[in-house]
Amino acid sequence: MSEAIEVRGLGYRAGRSFALRDVSLTVPAGSIYGFLGPNGAGKTTTIRLLLGMSRREAGDVRLLGRSIPGELPAALSVVGYVPERPHVYPSLRVDEAMRCHAAFHRRWDDAWATRLQRMFELPDDRRIGRLSKGETGKLLMLLALAQRPELLILDEPTDGLDPMVRRDVLTALLDYVSESGATVFISSHLVHELERMCSWVGVLDHGRMVAELPIDVLKGGIKRIRLAEAPSNGQQLPFEVLSRAQDAFASSETWVVRGWSDPMVQYFDTAGATVREVIDLDLEEVFVELLRSGREVTR
Amino acid sequence: MTGAMTQMLRLQWLASRWLLLVLALICIGLPQAVVRLAVLGAHGADRNLIPAALLQSLDSISVLFPYLAAITGALIALAAWNWDHRTGHVYALSLPISRAEYALLKLWAGAVALLVPTVAIWIGAWIATSTVPIPDGLHAYPFAFGVRFLLAGTIVYGTMFALASGTIRTTLIVTIGWCALFIGGSLLVPWLESQYAIELLSPTEMLGHAFAEWPGPFRVFAGSWLLIDV
Amino acid sequence: MFEEIDPRSPIPLYEQIAARIRVAVAAEEYRAGDALPSVRQLSAALRVNPSTVVQAYRDLERDGFVETRHGAGTFVRALEAEVREGERARQARALVRTLLADAARLGIGAAEVARALAAETGVPTHE
Numbered sequence: 344m345s346e347a348i349e350v351r352g353l354g355y356r357a358g359r360s361f362a363l364r365d366v367s368l369t370v371p372a373g374s375i376y377g378f379l380g381p382n383g384a385g386k387t388t389t390i391r392l393l394l395g396m397s398r399r400e401a402g403d404v405r406l407l408g409r410s411i412p413g414e415l416p417a418a419l420s421v422v423g424y425v426p427e428r429p430h431v432y433p434s435l436r437v438d439e440a441m442r443c444h445a446a447f448h449r450r451w452d453d454a455w456a457t458r459l460q461r462m463f464e465l466p467d468d469r470r471i472g473r474l475s476k477g478e479t480g481k482l483l484m485l486l487a488l489a490q491r492p493e494l495l496i497l498d499e500p501t502d503g504l505d506p507m508v509r510r511d512v513l514t515a516l517l518d519y520v521s522e523s524g525a526t527v528f529i530s531s532h533l534v535h536e537l538e539r540m541c542s543w544v545g546v547l548d549h550g551r552m553v554a555e556l557p558i559d560v561l562k563g564g565i566k567r568i569r570l571a572e573a574p575s576n577g578q579q580l581p582f583e584v585l586s587r588a589q590d591a592f593a594s595s596e597t598w599v600v601r602g603w604s605d606p607m608v609q610y611f612d613t614a615g616a617t618v619r620e621v622i623d624l625d626l627e628e629v630f631v632e633l634l635r636s637g638r639e640v641t642r
Numbered sequence: 643m644t645g646a647m648t649q650m651l652r653l654q655w656l657a658s659r660w661l662l663l664v665l666a667l668i669c670i671g672l673p674q675a676v677v678r679l680a681v682l683g684a685h686g687a688d689r690n691l692i693p694a695a696l697l698q699s700l701d702s703i704s705v706l707f708p709y710l711a712a713i714t715g716a717l718i719a720l721a722a723w724n725w726d727h728r729t730g731h732v733y734a735l736s737l738p739i740s741r742a743e744y745a746l747l748k749l750w751a752g753a754v755a756l757l758v759p760t761v762a763i764w765i766g767a768w769i770a771t772s773t774v775p776i777p778d779g780l781h782a783y784p785f786a787f788g789v790r791f792l793l794a795g796t797i798v799y800g801t802m803f804a805l806a807s808g809t810i811r812t813t814l815i816v817t818i819g820w821c822a823l824f825i826g827g828s829l830l831v832p833w834l835e836s837q838y839a840i841e842l843l844s845p846t847e848m849l850g851h852a853f854a855e856w857p858g859p860f861r862v863f864a865g866s867w868l869l870i871d872v
Numbered sequence: 873m874f875e876e877i878d879p880r881s882p883i884p885l886y887e888q889i890a891a892r893i894r895v896a897v898a899a900e901e902y903r904a905g906d907a908l909p910s911v912r913q914l915s916a917a918l919r920v921n922p923s924t925v926v927q928a929y930r931d932l933e934r935d936g937f938v939e940t941r942h943g944a945g946t947f948v949r950a951l952e953a954e955v956r957e958g959e960r961a962r963q964a965r966a967l968v969r970t971l972l973a974d975a976a977r978l979g980i981g982a983a984e985v986a987r988a989l990a991a992e993t994g995v996p997t998h999e
Contacts (some may be wrong), residue, residue: 375921376943396735420738430732432725446649447737514916521922538879539920559884625880
């Protein structure tokens with residue numbers, strides 16, 4: 344099986360305003376897939392539906408080849424989950440929580456759990472409810488990793504954590520991934536952090552998938568073009584224009600285009616425009632441009 | 643015993659150990675209080691214990707025991723689900739076992755916890771009946787008493803467990819639904835009876851028959867809770 | 873050593889990593905026989921996808937800078953002097969290309985850059 348997660352046409356509604364519509368995504372096995380989207384887009388809901396915690400209204404979900412919810416226990420035995428808010432019982436101590444998790448997960452690696460615990464500096468006798476945000480984040484990652492999953496589903500695992508803790512958590516994650524070849528599905532709105540690690544990116548906005556591409560293709564295909572004597576609209580374009588705006592301090596326009604490749608400069612030459620600059624965007628800028636243009640289209 | 647079963651026991655213990663301690667203390671103490679109070683009110687003019695009087699006073703005070711059994715069962719059931727309710731069930735849902743299996747494991751753990759107050763009441767009953775002079779013709783039944791307590795507690799435990807296993811919303815819906823059925827039936831039946839000149843059982847009677855008469859499960863509550871009897 | 877790795881740069885991460893190692897080998901920071909960090913160590917340390925490191929090492933091996941010994945790790949190979957010099961020359965030109973591109977963006981021509989270079993380094997350039 345080459346897909347760790349397969350979702351087709353996922354549909355869900357909650358209340359009058361929130362809905363997931365026709366959400367499809369494919370996470371290749373062994374990849375690190377970044378699930379991006381603004382707050383309220385539906386990322387956490389999608390993840391809950393993936394894990395069979397809420398009942399979907401439409402669509403198919405398969406985790407590691409197993410259908411959800413039909414083969415849910417079998418799937419969950421090899422899936423490590425870090426939720427957005429801590430799910431472990433606050434009255435348990437750290438060592439009790441680890442023992443509890445170990446009892447339910449057959450592949451639990453006790454030696455490694457102890458090493459992680461030492462690395463994360465989590466004291467045995469502290470109650471989970473009394474841990475700091477950073478310590479809780481580390482504990483949740485520890486629990487998910489020490490059960491040696493084939494697939495990790497992480498919902499904003501580093502949100503609200505300070506840079507040092509974020510580093511520790513991600514280092515442990517990548518260490519595990521390189522050793523085990525596990526797949527990672529990680530949602531975050533900290534785009535810069537994901538940029539280093541992800542091989543695939545899926546973008547969700549207002550309950551709909553806006554883009555799903557390998558990260559190089561996504562970044563490579565979206566550029567900012569600074570143009571002099573920009574042509575007016577109405578022409579056959581070999582690329583998609585996400586936005587265009589007059590530059591504030593120069594007599595040029597800046598276009599944000601999608602699907603760009605360098606030979607397309609020709610198009611501007613024939614249209615009588617001059618390409619002053621072709622600027623690469625980092626993932627966060629790509630993300631912002633995609634969302635902005637997407638919302639303008641739907642308005 | 644599997645690791646999961648042990649772990650669930652441990653969780654149940656951690657979630658309810660203070661409750662169990664308090665219940666155990668009450669279970670040991672209450673029989674002492676009840677028996678001694680009953681004895682106090684059963685002395686005749688010559689400072690002798692009158693058997694009939696003893697039975698009578700015991701009977702009236704012993705009504706506390708079925709309540710204690712019910713409360714014990716209910717509280718242990720609630721304690722079993724308390725942590726899950728507080729955290730929105732997310733951890734349980736993330737575990738690689740079916741929801742039915744999880745509920746069964748919890749049911750088992752709570753049932754074992756129920757043994758603590760049961761043993762306590764056995765001890766309490768035994769101490770109470772052996773430290774008090776029992777007049778001729780009467781016998782102490784601490785063992786039967788304990789069994790009745792366990793049975794009653796288990797029944798309430800099971801019912802409460804089922805109610806508490808859902809979300810607060812489902813629990814409310816089930817409870818309201820039952821009440822509506824009950825009240826509706828209580829209003830409907832007399833009207834039907836008067837309209838069609840037939841004799842129907844009112845819902846109260848139906849409930850009473852179903853649950854409180856043998857072999858109804860709640861029969862155990864209606865029976866004798868006398869520690870000392872003929 | 874890898875502090876300049878920039879995920880926001882248009883150059884893919886694996887290329888940046890490979891380039892950095894190439895420079896290090898050419899400048900003899902890494903000597904023949906030295907072991908490169910393991911894929912696991914480097915990916916965790918840089919917080920990048922392990923496949924990125926794998927790709928970088930593979931490219932380096934293809935270009936003859938390193939060799940992977942199964943089970944032991946990846947090791948630097950001995951380079952002939954001319955290969956090393958060729959690599960350094962290539963790196964220098966890449967740096968100059970970036971400099972010229974940055975300058976052009978500011979409207980500064982190549983000749984002006986060459987003059988500035990001469991002034992800074994004291995090495996005269998041909999005009």
